[in-house]
Amino acid sequence: MKEENTRRRFIKRLIIGLLSLEVIYIIFSLGKSRDTSNEDTNLFDAGSTNEFENNKTYPFHSKKFYLSRFSDGGLLAISTKCTHLGCTTNYNNVTQTFNCPCHSSKFTQNGEVMAPPATRALDYYKMEIKNNRVLVDLSTPIKRDSHSKSQLTYA
Amino acid sequence: MKQKTKKNPLTSFLLHLHPKTIDSRATQFNRTFGLGGMAALLCVLLFISGLALRFLYIPSIEGIPSIEGAYNSTQLIRNENVLSSFIRNIHYWSANALIVISILHLIRVFYTVSIVKKRGENWIYGIILLFIILASSFTGYLLPMDQLAYWAITITSNLLGYFPLIGPEISRFMLGGTDAIDSNTLLQFYTWHTGMLPLLLIGFISIHFWLIRKSKGIALPINENNHKIPTNPELVYKELVTALALTLSLVLLAMLVDAPLLSEANPLESPNPAKAPWYFMGYQELLIHLHPVFALIILPTIVLLFILGLPYLRYKPINTGQWFNSVKNRKITIISAIFSITLTFSLVLINTYIISWTELLPNTRTIITSGLLSFLMFVTPVFSFLYYLKKQLETPRIELVMSLFTIIISSYFTLTLIGCLLRGEGMTLLI
Numbered sequence: 001m002k003e004e005n006t007r008r009r010f011i012k013r014l015i016i017g018l019l020s021l022e023v024i025y026i027i028f029s030l031g032k033s034r035d036t037s038n039e040d041t042n043l044f045d046a047g048s049t050n051e052f053e054n055n056k057t058y059p060f061h062s063k064k065f066y067l068s069r070f071s072d073g074g075l076l077a078i079s080t081k082c083t084h085l086g087c088t089t090n091y092n093n094v095t096q097t098f099n100c101p102c103h104s105s106k107f108t109q110n111g112e113v114m115a116p117p118a119t120r121a122l123d124y125y126k127m128e129i130k131n132n133r134v135l136v137d138l139s140t141p142i143k144r145d146s147h148s149k150s151q152l153t154y155a
Numbered sequence: 156m157k158q159k160t161k162k163n164p165l166t167s168f169l170l171h172l173h174p175k176t177i178d179s180r181a182t183q184f185n186r187t188f189g190l191g192g193m194a195a196l197l198c199v200l201l202f203i204s205g206l207a208l209r210f211l212y213i214p215s216i217e218g219i220p221s222i223e224g225a226y227n228s229t230q231l232i233r234n235e236n237v238l239s240s241f242i243r244n245i246h247y248w249s250a251n252a253l254i255v256i257s258i259l260h261l262i263r264v265f266y267t268v269s270i271v272k273k274r275g276e277n278w279i280y281g282i283i284l285l286f287i288i289l290a291s292s293f294t295g296y297l298l299p300m301d302q303l304a305y306w307a308i309t310i311t312s313n314l315l316g317y318f319p320l321i322g323p324e325i326s327r328f329m330l331g332g333t334d335a336i337d338s339n340t341l342l343q344f345y346t347w348h349t350g351m352l353p354l355l356l357i358g359f360i361s362i363h364f365w366l367i368r369k370s371k372g373i374a375l376p377i378n379e380n381n382h383k384i385p386t387n388p389e390l391v392y393k394e395l396v397t398a399l400a401l402t403l404s405l406v407l408l409a410m411l412v413d414a415p416l417l418s419e420a421n422p423l424e425s426p427n428p429a430k431a432p433w434y435f436m437g438y439q440e441l442l443i444h445l446h447p448v449f450a451l452i453i454l455p456t457i458v459l460l461f462i463l464g465l466p467y468l469r470y471k472p473i474n475t476g477q478w479f480n481s482v483k484n485r486k487i488t489i490i491s492a493i494f495s496i497t498l499t500f501s502l503v504l505i506n507t508y509i510i511s512w513t514e515l516l517p518n519t520r521t522i523i524t525s526g527l528l529s530f531l532m533f534v535t536p537v538f539s540f541l542y543y544l545k546k547q548l549e550t551p552r553i554e555l556v557m558s559l560f561t562i563i564i565s566s567y568f569t570l571t572l573i574g575c576l577l578r579g580e581g582m583t584l585l586i
């Protein structure tokens with residue numbers, strides 16, 4: 001009897017073990033990205049450099065970024081996606097802040113967190129300037145904790 | 156029932172949910188307020204209207220499932236004819252009522268201390284039911300793919316991404332294996348909402364009912380002398396009246412008030428303010444004040460462990476079935492509720508207008524400032540209150556536990572009210 005019991009127990013555990021492995025496998029494979037798009041650069045022509053005045057922020061809603069130009073002429077393409085939980089921020093021209101309508105995070109003009117709950121600065125996009133055209137690479141947003149001068153691009 | 160008259164098998168099955176005779180006190184309306192039974196009825200209404208909606212909701216365009224198709228189909232259900240919009244409204248209002256009723260039921264069960272021994276098991280199954288109900292509501296309001304749906308999915312999948320290590324995997328799993336909200340996401344939610352969750356609901360309701368009978372009916376105080384009466388018609392009659400009244404109110408509501416449908420999902424712009432449905436507004440309000448890791452992991456884990464542990468805390472003088480366990484306890488409950496409402500409300504104001512830890516300590520990590528420090532601002536007063544209570548009253552465990560439970564529930568209630576009523580454009584506080 002005892003023999004039987006242990007064998008049964010063994011088989012039971014084996015089955016349960018295999019099933020849980022299967023479940024874990026399924027969950028992980030479902031979690032894997034089915035996205036197969038290749039990470040080519042995706043340059044977007046935002047316009048000519050002299051269209052953008054210093055100390056102003058221009059919305060490119062359909063491309064999900066804002067183009068900010070600072071007092072020293074540096075340009076930064078800032079993602080509209082709030083780093084808290086992904087809502088679209090709105091730029092307020094008066095206060096010069098990005099405000100999120102979901103949990104009221106606020107970001108300064110260069111994307112740094114001004115008011116929580118957001119935990120890091122807004123993402124930005126790589127940018128190059130060729131023949132005076134502002135070309136924004138929309139393929140991958142770049143994560144950052146805070147703002148630094150090195151993220152700016154100059155004409 | 157006299158001799159073996161021909162019985163309808165359905166009737167006899169339903170009557171079998173009850174014992175033949177029942178304690179007369181169990182049928183008093185204010186014993187349970189009929190809340191569990193109402194929840195069961197609402198589930199039935201949801202199943203019927205949901206099945207009908209499955210015939211009407213066709214989330215595709217020319218056979219290809221798409222977000223746009225989902226929205227168009229919902230719009231058609233809403234506008235095409237009175238019957239289809241009525242079915243949708245019944246489904247919507249029943250779902251909302253189910254949430255109200257299950258929460259009231261949970262509160263009733265807790266404050267009548269009906270959560271020990273066999274009933275403790277049922278408390279656990281009840282919590283599981285509550286989660287199934289919330290998950291059903293969530294997956295349900297995503298199906299129309301309007302602005303509410305789109306941004307709720309976005310927020311939730313990003314929130315899940317804050318789980319350490321496996322966050323991104325979980326969030327992608329939720330979206331149906333993609334990084335963006337698309338037809339895969341829609342199908343995933345559809346399958347959960349119309350397949351998996353209803354199945355789980357039926358299973359767990361069956362266990363729930365079975366355990367009620369196993370614990371010999373609803374909880375009653377022992378000291379009164381009991382007197383048995385036939386279940387049919389004494390209880391069945393009251394149940395029928397309650398069921399009819401509830402159904403009638405829902406029918407009226409569904410005829411008069413249409414279930415909302417916002418504009419079509421627009422990935423480029425969030426609604427302003429972007430508010431969750433009322434039952435999640437308390438949580439959204441919490442997210443405003445607390446670092447995501449605390450709001451997603453630490454706080455819910457603590458609360459869940461407390462709620463699930465409630466039946467196992469070995470209370471000593473316990474009067475199962477007695478409202479608030481004792482008269483003194485009722486007073487403590489009221490004081491705790493007032494304390495919690497005041498504390499929560501003040502902290503929301505303080506956090507908004509007076510102290511911002513992130514501004515005071517700009518170089519400290521946010522998990523410390525908007526996480527730990529904000530968390531402590533709530534936890535410290537609560538534990539001081541409980542400590543004071545313990546010193547003051549030399550109270551046994553049940554009173555402290557009831558007090559803490561009251562504090563948690565009242566706090567969430569306050570957050571819900573603030574979120575629903577006091578937040579305007581940009582989610583800024585209106586006072």
Ligand code: HEM
Nearest residue numbers: 187191192194195261264269277278281282284285373374
């Ligand atoms: C689909 C949702 C639910 C349905 C249909 C349901 C149904 C019922 C019914 C019919 C009763 C008999 C007493 C009464 O009517 O109050 C009952 C008792 C009970 N329910 Fe629920 N319930 C649901 C959800 C919950 C939840 C969310 C909890 C709490 C976590 C819970 C915990 C309990 C407990 C502990 C009892 C025993 C109470 C006693 O013996 O007095 N149930 N339920």
Ligand code: FES
Nearest residue numbers: 082084085100103
């Ligand atoms: S998503 Fe922007 S504040 Fe929460």
